[in-house]
Amino acid sequence: MHPALEVADVFRTYGPAWRQTQQTHLSLGQLKVMSAIEQCRTATLGGHVLRCSACAHQDIAYNSCRNRHCPKCQANAAKRWLEARQVDLLPVDYYHVVFTLPAPISAIAYYNKAVIYGLLFEVAAETLRTIAADPKHLGAQIGATLVLHTWDSAMTHHPHVHGIVPGGGLSLDGERWIACKPGFFLPVRVLSRLFRRRFLEELSKAHTAGQLQCLGEYAPLADPAAFAKWLVPLRQCEWVVYAKRPFAGPAAVLAYLARYTHRVAMANSRLVAMDEQGITFRWKDYRAQGRTRHKTMTLSPDEFMRRFLLHVLPSGFHRIRHYGLLANAGRRDYLRRVRAWLQVASVTTETQGAHAEAGNPSTPPTFVCPDCGAAMIIVELLARKPLIRAPPQPEGAA
Structure with missing residues (x-):
């Protein structure tokens, strides 16, 4: 059942006028996102006519x-x-680690998304792998899956990465599995200090190489001396890195990933109302306690759309990445060796066995009849409307 209100409704209602007033401030990527959301699941993109195989419902x-x-x-x-x-997935504890950028860097990140988001990924992964490899901590080679989020619950700009990390790794000599201490992964203070130092080092290199844009109120930071002075308090403040308790088994890891990997800045399910007051949605205030955390916020349509579009990523930028032993190049070999040491069968083998015992049931239908639950079949294709490639030519033009 579709939500009563969708982000698409906001863009369809208020987007055309807002585009006109903001045309010099919106990027091509943001315009494409607006257009895609407005057209999603409408006749503009085409579709198909379905008929129920049992009750003939269309x-x-x-x-x-x-x-x-x-x-x-x-x-x-x-x-x-x-x-x-x-x-x-491995039959081991998994940990959830979060690396967050401080507010001053988040501010310049908006104008340097590809560079700073890329550094956030690379430095967070390097930090995890470096501390894990230290014999004083784990003394093992680890793998990690990192997911980028650039928003908080109110859709303001808040770049951070969520890391999902198996609780252990391959010994430095590559001959055995080393497990974490029960309930403990790596010391967050040590992670935070190394993350801060390495990120600021790489950020300084990017500035020296001319890779950072310093715009608006941050234009003075284009000067190397001013930028170096701006970094001083960032070397002294605490950077937020934290590790949550281990997940309750592989099933909980998948449930978490299902919520986080493909999340967007505003889910349709959080929308409450669109009226003369503005756009009202549910949000969570983490500074409050208990039930008072759950609140509603009302923004003007213009501000709602502005905040949503803050989080449009650069074209081709990957927001889910795998590192270390979970990197695509060596993941299969690594998982095979670990499962051998842990004496467990691969998930693939177990899944194939389960399908064999169940008689290899057929794949469930893609479309199901809302009246009787039977499979629906495609009986007609609807062509998408032609895209407008250029403004219409005035009469008499060549």
Whole structure:
């Protein structure tokens, strides 16, 4: 059942006028996201006519835009991604580690998304691997999956990465599995200090190489001396890195990943109302305690759209990445060796066995009749409307 209100409704209602007033401030990527969300699952993208094989009920299903920022398109994308990741799970504790950038760096990150988000990924992964390899801590080579989020619950700009890390790793000589202490992964204070030092080192290198844009109120930071002075308090403040308690088994890891990997800045389920007051949505105030954390916020349509579009990622930027022993190049060999040491069968083998015992049941139907629950079949294809490639030519133009 579809939510009563969707982000698409906001863009369709207020987007055209807002685009006109903000046309010099919106990037091509943001305009594409707006257009994709507005057209998603409408006649513009085409679709197909469905007929129930049992009761002859007919329906129309319009195509999805498949844009990674669209709230309606993430459920299927997450499902496909999780099916691929399920075979990678190990029967060990998994830990959730979060690396957050301080507010001053978040501010310049908005104008330097590819550079600073990329550093956030690389330095967070390097920090985890370096501390884990230290014999004083774990003394092992580890793997990690990192997921980038750039928002908080109120959709303000808040870049951070969530790391999902197996509780152990391969010994430095590559001959055995080394498990973490029960309930403890790595010391967060040590992680925080190394993360801070390495990130600021890499940020300074990027500035020296001319890779950072310093715009608006941050234009003075283009001067190397001013930038170095700006970094001083960032070397002294605490950077937020924390590790949560281990997940309650592989199933809990998958449940978490299902919620986080393909999340967007605003889910349709959080929207409450769109009226003369503005756009009202649910949010969580982490500074409050208990039930008082759960609140509602109302923003003007313009501010709602502005905040949503803050989080459009650069074209081609990967927001889910695998590092260390979980990197694509050596993941299969690593998982095979670890499962041998832990004396467990691979998830793939177990899954194949389960399908064999069940008689290899057929794949469930893609479309199900809302009246009787039987499979629906496609009886007609609906062509998508042609895209407008350029403004219409005035009369008499050549």
